[in-house]
Amino acid sequence: MTAKFKPMTFEMETDRLSLSLWKESDASWYRELIAERGKGMPTIVTARKNVTTLRNRALESGIALLTIRRREQGDYIGYCGLIIGRSTLEEPEIAYELFKRVHGNGYATEAATVIVDAAVATGRHKLWSTVRAWNAASFRVLEKLRFERHHSTWDESGEIVWSVRDL
Numbered sequence: 001m002t003a004k005f006k007p008m009t010f011e012m013e014t015d016r017l018s019l020s021l022w023k024e025s026d027a028s029w030y031r032e033l034i035a036e037r038g039k040g041m042p043t044i045v046t047a048r049k050n051v052t053t054l055r056n057r058a059l060e061s062g063i064a065l066l067t068i069r070r071r072e073q074g075d076y077i078g079y080c081g082l083i084i085g086r087s088t089l090e091e092p093e094i095a096y097e098l099f100k101r102v103h104g105n106g107y108a109t110e111a112a113t114v115i116v117d118a119a120v121a122t123g124r125h126k127l128w129s130t131v132r133a134w135n136a137a138s139f140r141v142l143e144k145l146r147f148e149r150h151h152s153t154w155d156e157s158g159e160i161v162w163s164v165r166d167l
């Protein structure tokens, strides 16, 4: 972990949601979330490895994707947080992914809002986001979070739009 920044808070609450660090037991819903991408469901063994990696990376780097649980219903609905992604530890990316059944309820915006606050509290000055050009819902969340479109890059799957938020 770089000494320049404080570690991010890994436990947070909003009006409707609890955000937490990954536990091995999250593997069972995590694999269902990945399956919604339409390219198959990871085995439980792979999913356990993945969530353990996410947890360990968080503890090492001081930034994390966090699980999102609805407090009233008690169910896990996805994740949101900070990753290096295509950017850097100093200026990480915000990322989120929720189950389709809960889309359109403001949950991504609610979770991402406290993640932005948590990024500020680590001492960071800038966050990025990289989103496929077709992803209107994701751009709308970014707009609500006051990110601004910055530039595009291209890979074999097409355009990636970079947006930025100065903190």
Ligand SMILES: CC(C)(COP(=O)(O)OP(=O)(O)OC[C@H]1O[C@@H](n2cnc3c(N)ncnc32)[C@H](O)[C@@H]1OP(=O)(O)O)[C@@H](O)C(=O)NCCC(=O)NCCS
Pocket: 096, 097, 098, 099, 102, 103, 104, 105, 106, 107, 108, 109, 110, 130, 131, 132, 135, 136, 137, 138, 140, 141
């Ligand atoms: C992106 C994602 C996390 C948004 O989650 P969510 O909880 O539905 O987001 P919110 O409800 O907070 O906000 C979504 C906004 O997008 C809008 N929206 C949804 N689909 C849209 C579309 N096709 N065109 C335009 N706006 C759209 C909603 O109306 C809402 O805006 P509003 O509050 O002004 O009405 C969710 O769609 C998702 O998990 N997608 C799959 C994974 C993904 O793409 N992650 C981002 C990768 S960069």
